[in-house]
Amino acid sequence: MAQDLFLYENISEQLTAHIRSGNYQPGERLPSVRALSKLFGVSINTVIQSLRKLELDGYVDIRERSGAFVCAALPSVRSGQSVAHFPLLPVDVSLSEDILRYMEPHTRAGILHLGIALPAAELMPVPRIMRLYRELTRRQPQAVWDYSHPNGVASFARQLSHRSLTHEVPLAEHDILVTNGCMEAIELALRTVTRRGDVVAVETPTYYGSLLALEVLQRRALEIPTHYRDGLCLYSLEQAFKRGQVKACLVSCNAQNPLGFCLSLERKRKLVELASRYQVPLIENDIWGDTVYSGDSLPAKAFDSEGMVIYCSSFSKSLMPGLRLGWVAAGRFHGRLRELKQISSITTAAAPQLLVGRLMESGGYAQHLQQLRARLQAQVQTMIEIVRQSFPAGTQVHEPQGGCVLWVRLPDKQDARMLFERALEHGIHVFPGSVFSAGVNHSDFLRLNAGSPVTAETEAKLRCLGELAGLSQSG
Template sequence: MAQELFLYETLCEQLAARIRRGGFAPGERLPSVRVLSKTFGVSVNTTIQSLHKLEMDGYIEVRERSGAYVREQLPAIGLSANLSHFPVLPVEVSLSDEILHYMEPYALSQALHLGIALPDASLMPVEKVMRLWRDASRRHTRTLWDYSHPNGLPLLTRQLALRSMGHEVAIADNDILVTNGCMEAIELALRAVTRPGDVVAVESPTYYGSLLALEVLGRRALEVPTHYRDGICLYSLEQAFRRGQVKACIVSCNVQNPLGYVMSTERKRRLVQLSSQYQVPLIENDIWGDTAYGGDTPPAKAFDHSGMVIYCNSFSKSLMPGLRLGWVAGGRFHDRLRELKQISSITTAAGPQLVMARFLESGGYAQHLVQLRAALHRQVGEALELVRQAFPPGTWVHPPEGGCVLWVRLPEHRDSRKLFQQALDDGIHIFPGSVFSVGPRHVDFMRLNVGSALTPEVREKIRRLGGLAAELQ
């Protein structure tokens, strides 16, 4: 096994060097697997592994039924060291104590909050939303007092469905179930398609809330290597599907947390095809999708012809976390989701639903998103440059395609868990990378929330954080 690992890594390095020297031009198709195996004197399996690593490192893209092609834009030298390559094995999740430990400082009002991922309230139309709330209280008192339909208020579900009208596969009104935030949607989805002890495929790194849900529900995680630009490795995922290793898969295709990528349409289609082909439900967390800088971006659900994608979303990141308003479109699993909702929280409060329905109907939400995306794009760009200036040489950070977080890797394998405490002592709250993976694969990473304006005070704190990172042993 050790010899095989050495061979595929060596072959990968040789091919990468040849690509960089111009031996294979951008857009050129590489020789077939069998030709490469014969040329380099290695097994077909070793060649496939090396091509898989080249794809993960950003040198090639593998096109279905066509072959491997050199990318038009190659990664920066040394960038592949920031990607994780590891055996894909199911593991128990045990992160709740660690996650709660890192979340607690959010309650400290005097700290600079770079830990919890959330755009600043100053970027949100708070007054408009509150006016709608006051109006709903006057005009719809009985509706606010009573239970709403288990699916949600028709006025809201209609507006949510309309947002998908341009998709290849639109979501119907009666396929939507309104929830108390995105996490309830994800929890209901997991309970609908898995049982305690089942294995669920997740990205690595992934949102720690998904890992916490798996732990609480007694599911195991199978971490799949995930590229900072292209998303979850479809090759590794298909191997897991083919072996029958997993009962479901949780993914974020748009503005993934913490990496910030937007998966290409081609890869989204392929992901949904794999879900349908192997009959593995796909739980899609699209909570950051509305913040993509490039504008409206279709989720994987948009290509779901077989109903295998359970789409989960909310307005917590794009408008107002206090609304606690989310939704799930369950496809073929809708009836089971509704049963679970009724024995969980019965229904979702009518007030937030009325407010959001009116905001969507008026066009106010669409207008808000245009302004929000522009503001976040500007702030994140400024913060990115500041981090590159203030942090020690060798620090790695890749520009996200939406949202307001930066995924930062410290040089020389410095432990961000140590930096967490030192930063907190200086009034700075960060989130270490260790909780974005079940295994100890991201301890030298951290996630920074840069959803607030870079005031002189914030700039000084980020410079101080960079100084602490430089001093870290």
């Protein structure tokens, strides 16, 4: 048994060997978590993580309240291939050309846009936003015309700080810097706490924009195994922290893109505690946080008593991407990040800040979010049902807890890049899963945007996409 594998990986490797040798047959239930804990002499949490890895690797199906069952079809293992798909070794990121290629069809007319993750304009209060904008230009023309303060418009930052009143560690107005979207916040955060050649821990799969930022800034990625229900493996992350492998960690805790999970409050606390204990800055991308359907969507930043979390967010997914309005709360790194912001873009346009500040102050934004969450959840559920009905047997899709994307696993290790090409010929734009990892993972996944209402045309094209997936399978 490889000595460099972590404990949970050792256990999953042993169970994998038993499954592949036929000691556990397809459909057979593995011993209970408690029984495995006693058998291996480890904690229940370690066993759970081992089973999650087996599920990620395609060996078991975990059924709620029933246990773990061996999958009907086992994944193939090439000669010399290690069972563990996630050796914790840093890798260079080289995805920019692929990402641009897969993004390009979003600008084309006459196709079904399932590629870019974005709620549709008809879900947004566009008339109210335009009315507010006209009022602003009439009543405050000088403020709209002029530069805003480098930190941002004070009234807008105040409204943002009010949203943290339920946090264990609330934000003050002076803790906030306004940015041109969430990506500028993330880029500034990376430049603040890392240098060229440094290694940054990321989830896998993770948002391809984060990987693109690492590539452009010449940082390397350390991919941490991540589960669609539980989020990233905190045990693996702690080992990386312990070994001094990373200079920062870039994560999403709410409605993570593309998996859609929300970390539990307990795991968010643990994540912040690890960052504080090992003094590793935690960059939190919370761009989808406002779209969490129900339950507690507190960010990890809410528990940041030592200032180790650099919180990044924007209104691009919850209100209007064209505003390019984001913000960052950088904790102990505030001063350096502010300097980088000033030499990067000096300041952020005042008009969007005044507009959204007014919308938040009136209660209109909170009211809009209630409607948006309900509609996104309904659209997601409808699309899941269509995918399950239309795609070939063995396709896996799980319901996200927020956002508007579906992470779909194709059966028989199909390459989603081939399906991308075939779908485009039929007027359907999707995003292959290969660009959500810096390594060679997730090529048999695709991400679908469920941000638009499901019309008859949408349903017909989704069913067509399922047929094309079936043809790719047979071909």
